[in-house]
Amino acid sequence: xxxxxxxxxxxxxGKPMAHNLLKAGFQVTVYNRSKVAIKELSMQGALVxxxxxxxxxxxxxxxxxxxxxxxxESVITDEQGIIAGAHENLLVIDMSTISPLTATRLAEQLAxxxxxxxxxxxxxxxxxxxxxxxxxMVGGEQxxxxxxxxxFSALGKTVTYCGPQGSGQxxxxxxxxxxxxxxxxISEGLVLGSxxxxxxxxxxxxxxxxxxxxxxxxxxxxxxxxHHFEPGGKVQFHRKDLGxxxxxxxxxxxxxxxxxxxxxxxxxxxxxxxxxxxxxALLTILEMLSHHSLVQE
Amino acid sequence: xxxxxxxxxxxxxGKPMAHNLLKAGFQVTVYNRSKVAIKELSMQGALVxxxxxxxxxxxxxxxxxxxxxxxxESVITDEQGIIAGAHENLLVIDMSTISPLTATRLAEQLAxxxxxxxxxxxxxxxxxxxxxxxxxMVGGEQxxxxxxxxxFSALGKTVTYCGPQGSGQxxxxxxxxxxxxxxxxISEGLVLGSxxxxxxxxxxxxxxxxxxxxxxxxxxxxxxxxHHFEPGGKVQFHRKDLGxxxxxxxxxxxxxxxxxxxxxxxxxxxxxxxxxxxxxALLTILEMLSHHSLVQE
Numbered sequence: 001x002x003x004x005x006x007x008x009x010x011x012x013x014g015k016p017m018a019h020n021l022l023k024a025g026f027q028v029t030v031y032n033r034s035k036v037a038i039k040e041l042s043m044q045g046a047l048v049x050x051x052x053x054x055x056x057x058x059x060x061x062x063x064x065x066x067x068x069x070x071x072x073e074s075v076i077t078d079e080q081g082i083i084a085g086a087h088e089n090l091l092v093i094d095m096s097t098i099s100p101l102t103a104t105r106l107a108e109q110l111a112x113x114x115x116x117x118x119x120x121x122x123x124x125x126x127x128x129x130x131x132x133x134x135x136x137m138v139g140g141e142q143x144x145x146x147x148x149x150x151x152f153s154a155l156g157k158t159v160t161y162c163g164p165q166g167s168g169q170x171x172x173x174x175x176x177x178x179x180x181x182x183x184x185x186i187s188e189g190l191v192l193g194s195x196x197x198x199x200x201x202x203x204x205x206x207x208x209x210x211x212x213x214x215x216x217x218x219x220x221x222x223x224x225x226x227h228h229f230e231p232g233g234k235v236q237f238h239r240k241d242l243g244x245x246x247x248x249x250x251x252x253x254x255x256x257x258x259x260x261x262x263x264x265x266x267x268x269x270x271x272x273x274x275x276x277x278x279x280x281a282l283l284t285i286l287e288m289l290s291h292h293s294l295v296q297e
Numbered sequence: 298x299x300x301x302x303x304x305x306x307x308x309x310x311g312k313p314m315a316h317n318l319l320k321a322g323f324q325v326t327v328y329n330r331s332k333v334a335i336k337e338l339s340m341q342g343a344l345v346x347x348x349x350x351x352x353x354x355x356x357x358x359x360x361x362x363x364x365x366x367x368x369x370e371s372v373i374t375d376e377q378g379i380i381a382g383a384h385e386n387l388l389v390i391d392m393s394t395i396s397p398l399t400a401t402r403l404a405e406q407l408a409x410x411x412x413x414x415x416x417x418x419x420x421x422x423x424x425x426x427x428x429x430x431x432x433x434m435v436g437g438e439q440x441x442x443x444x445x446x447x448x449f450s451a452l453g454k455t456v457t458y459c460g461p462q463g464s465g466q467x468x469x470x471x472x473x474x475x476x477x478x479x480x481x482x483i484s485e486g487l488v489l490g491s492x493x494x495x496x497x498x499x500x501x502x503x504x505x506x507x508x509x510x511x512x513x514x515x516x517x518x519x520x521x522x523x524h525h526f527e528p529g530g531k532v533q534f535h536r537k538d539l540g541x542x543x544x545x546x547x548x549x550x551x552x553x554x555x556x557x558x559x560x561x562x563x564x565x566x567x568x569x570x571x572x573x574x575x576x577x578a579l580l581t582i583l584e585m586l587s588h589h590s591l592v593q594e
Contacts, residue, residue, distance in 0.1 A: 135506055160499065160503050162495055163495050163496065166493075171499065173489065175504050175507065175509050177485050177489060178504055179508050181481065184555050185477075185479050186475060188556050189474045191551055192551050195549045197463075197464065202464075203468055203471050206457050207468075209432055210421070210472065211472075212476050212512070213512040215507070215510040215511065219508070245489060248493055252492045252493050255583070256485045256489060258478075258482070258558065261555065290552050
């Protein structure tokens with residue numbers, strides 16, 4: 001008999017993920033603070049629970065998909081949280097993006113109640129969540145990882161075991177560092193070339209054919225040039241992720257000078273009401289610093 | 298009848314390029330300060346001239362491939378330089394990587410003697426020069442670009458017209474900015490993840506499958522992890538190129554905060570006798586800043 005799944009958190013990511021689990025034939029019990037998504041999933045065949053505790057009691061595997069560290073901690077440790085519903089054989093898979101330090105601490109707390117935990121953050125955004133093509137980075141015990149594979153297969157395309165507890169979140173943090181700095185790299189290149197008189201389309205075309213090629217530019221080069229910044233990956237979420245990376249770096253005494261700088265630029269964007277734009281809008285900060293726009297007025 | 302080609306500068310790049318022009322059936326006249334390369338090309342069928350002036354006198358198109366701005370300026374303006382050998386219909390193609398500002402100034406100087414000029418820097422390194430697969434970025438008049446196409450075809454795979462005089466050098470500068478910052482991006486990601494306990498091979502594997510994918514990591518990810526820094530693109534040349542980019546940026550009032558920082562790191566590498574390593578050795582500076590090495594002792 002296949003495992004009974006619980007889903008806590010039915011937002012932009014969590015809702016389509018629960019839907020994909022139902023489609024894959026799992027029994028799914030859901031809980032969410034806001035009731036709209038619950039109704040929708042219930043009509044698709046999900047069972048509805050009244051608390052995180054109830055989800056845990058009625059499930060073998062509980063997936064949490066929540067906005068931040070505080071939300072995950074609360075769902076696990078609150079009076080009517082997962083620990084209150086703990087039972088033998090329960091596995092918690094947190095697929096939110098949170099600090100590796102928080103993930104490790106919560107795993108230890110759950111372990112005291114004989115509950116196992118995996119950290120399994122994703123990349124691929126809401127598009128990947130809907131299509132079931134997420135990339136999933138998993139930290140925790142290898143046994144638990146193998147147990148969870150059928151669940152991951154319903155949600156994602158690439159699933160990678162990264163190491164012990166927290167490793168999934170650590171790899172996600174690395175990913176967000178590299179993506180942010182690549183956006184900054186493209187931005188500095190484009191502002192330099194454009195203000196020096198070359199059409200930015202030419203720059204993207206030439207750079208795409210050589211060592212400077214990168215997927216951000218493949219996907220976003222043309223929209224950066226025309227200032228089309230519909231998300232995609234929102235600035236506010238990427239800044240949250242850089243906050244996690246910088247906190248992790250601080251705790252391990254890792255110096256990240258470029259990441260720290262780009263984090264400041266993301267903060268400027270949020271101050272400028274740009275938090276809901278695609279993260280490639282970082283270009284506009286580099287433009288502002290040089291009083292130049294790629295878009296001809 | 299096909300154009301007579303002159304080649305000035307027969308170093309790591311210039312020598313195989315002259316060889317490929319001979320192979321393509323062009324008449325090639327060569328001049329070089331050091332005589333070893335001259336002998337080799339003469340045995341392959343090249344004519345040998347005694348000065349840059351003589352090369353210009355005996356050629357329709359003169360290609361210069363030299364280490365820096367001063368060398369290009371000297372070859373063009375010296376007493377026995379190209380201008381001294383100027384004649385109607387002469388086209389100078391400078392394929393060195395120099396400042397767009399110098400390129401534009403030299404083009405203006407040549408124009409006073411009715412000599413046309415293209416700036417046509419390349420990427421692809423000595424490997425690309427030998428294989429005839431260079432990527433060539435061309436600035437200048439469109440007519441001259443079209444006249445030079447048969448020559449470019451013998452040397453490179455991708456040839457892009459970038460705009461007026463200096464545009465080829467500007468795009469090359471943008472390319473070097475983006476590549477340098479991508480190396481820095483990978484380095485920050487790897488040092489963070491590795492010091493936080495994840496195997497760097499896992500980080501490269503996961504990041505390669507998503508938005509963080511980039512060609513530097515595809516080609517150099519595994520050698521960065523094992524600290525194999527055989528060039529490839531040398532630190533000293535990349536620092537020279539960032540110097541050009543930062544000088545160009547200063548003249549156009551373009552602010553490049555990340556590039557300026559990475560340029561300082563390259564300087565530290567040269568101070569540390571790392572100038573002849575591959576530029577991906579920038580990783581070791583980020584490692585040093587965090588007192589951590591990806592390579593287990």
